[in-house]
Amino acid sequence: MTHALEIKALRKDFGKTSIIRGIDLAVRRGERVAIIGPNGAGKSTLFNLVSGRITPTSGEVFLNDSRIDGLRPYDIYRRGLARSFQITNVFANLSAFENLRCGTLWSLGYGYSFWRFLSDMRDANERAEVILEQIGLSRKRDVAASSLTYAEQRALEIGLTIAGGQDVILLDEPTAGMSRTETERFVELIRKVTEGKTLLTVEHDMSVVFGLADRIAVIVYGEVIAFDTPEAVRADARVQEAYLGSPLAMTSAGH
């Protein structure tokens, strides 16, 4: 069992339009993979297919060698895959702490119980506090998620994704809409909280991509045109032509 996540001949058609046109991707355990590509290439759709938000038209997805394509999102989560969203997707009226505690409950085995108090669940409370500390929101512990700043909400989004301790993490544009300094801080945060986990991230910021990723997958028109180390991808002529335009663009942010 060397691959944490394996995608085989995955396709997704919406009507007559093919969005994902046969993707094969095998991600090794503990690897950090960045997925890049122009707008509309199908990066987010790929994440939605893998995490169960939408079902594939054909093809297979394996998580730790067991097949997960077509399963419900909560089934996929229970098998060890968690994801974040491009547009912040947290529980608006719950406090930062309550958000994170909700994220720990399934993994700690509390299920749907209504005969035990949350305040007595020491492991869930401690874990929520630890993550709160990690994502730098201890000060905002009891503030409703909707009252947090944008950057704080993005941090909470990551926190909620890692709260259950799943070992495969999908982050959909975690740094979208952030300033340069915020992005740098955020990349550090992502690196820290995904220590020892398998990470896939969709990213537009090239400095983030080349700083964080072990390997880079380039998706163009629903196909993977390159999947290799940052150096090899940087040198790949097809990538330069199809996506990056010129070698100069590689160092600048944007798309």
Place this chain on the structure above:
Amino acid sequence: MGFSWSEIERSFWGRAIIWLAFAAGLGIAPLLFRSGIAMTILSQAGYVIIICLSYNILFGQGGMLSFGHAVYTGFGALIAMHAMRMAGDSGGWSVPLPLIPLVGGLAGGFMAVLFGYVTTKKSGITFAMITLGLGELVAAMSLMFPGFFGGEAGVKADRVYGEPLFGFDFGPQIQVYYLIAIYCVVCTALMYAFTCTPLGRLLNATRDNPERVEFIGYSTQRVRYLAFIVSGFFAGIGGGLAAINFEIINAGDSLSIAQSGSFLLFTFLGGASFFVGPIIGGIMLVLASVLLSDLTSAWLLYIGLFFVLMVMYVPGGVASLIATNVAVVHSGKASRLIVPYIGLIVASVAALCGLSLLIEMTYHTQFETAKGPVMRFLGATIDTHQSAIWIAAVLYTALVGAFLRFACLRFMSGWEKIQEEMDAAQAIEVRP
């Protein structure tokens, strides 16, 4: 808000004092209010509080807009009534009266298991529509099976049966009241406890963002279904207590959409986003249906008006009104609002007098012609055949209406300024 729930949750004594005060209040209420009508109100309030709280598990805590809550209270009441009737007939072993509400609870819970499986498959508007459809269906069914549902005459039973328990035979209303009060405290405590459990919190999460709940390992359908059953159980207990209280149940009324609507209306008026909101709402429901309906035959019109005004100006309900005002007092800026508040209250009362005079005169001429042209209003005798009185009433109402508008604007500008200042102060407080 001037306080945070987590603070109260953490403070054991804070919680203990609130609960003791609640229980003590219910305990001494009959000693303070001794009239017969007070007994009626207190008894009804006890179980209506349970029902409104159970409704709020769906509405406020789970974001499920149900139009069919009366199905679960109604079935609880019906089955409890049949259990009482059977107990009275058999003479042998039977369910003791204090446990009859639990029979109602199980009936309500059972119906929720049955119907909830269908309704909770969907959320949002679809959920609301299915509950509406099922509510109509059950109400229509109640006419098809008069044997079980009692038909026009209703189902009757005597609550006094079997041997007295510790000397209580539950004949006198005061004994029934205390039975209701005990159930009220226990059920309220249990429903509060529910909000502090994983399922309770996941229900809030499902309300806020169902999609994300599925990505933290939970089936939102399962969360909604389980909460629906819990809600149905407590609704059934409320129904069972109603059965004991009245000893007669008219299925057509108690299963009706109108009944469901009143639970929704008053839970909203009380304040769905606060745990205490439905308690306030339940008390208001009983006061309105007992006192207001006695005062005027146009009482539903006044409730409708009140509801519209609340939805427009205080969408958080009475509980939020209290909470925001407590916060203003805490901020020490309340003194600036005293004059605008007095203006607002005087103008409101004056406008209400004018408006209700017009409403009462219209009602009197339209529906109470048999009583002649003369009616009484706030101690005054009014001849509705005089056109001068109509002109005066309209002019007065228009005048105080303008005054009210001015008082409102003045109050709102002061209120909004204080809210802005408080927001700014809070932002500084949390900044590192």
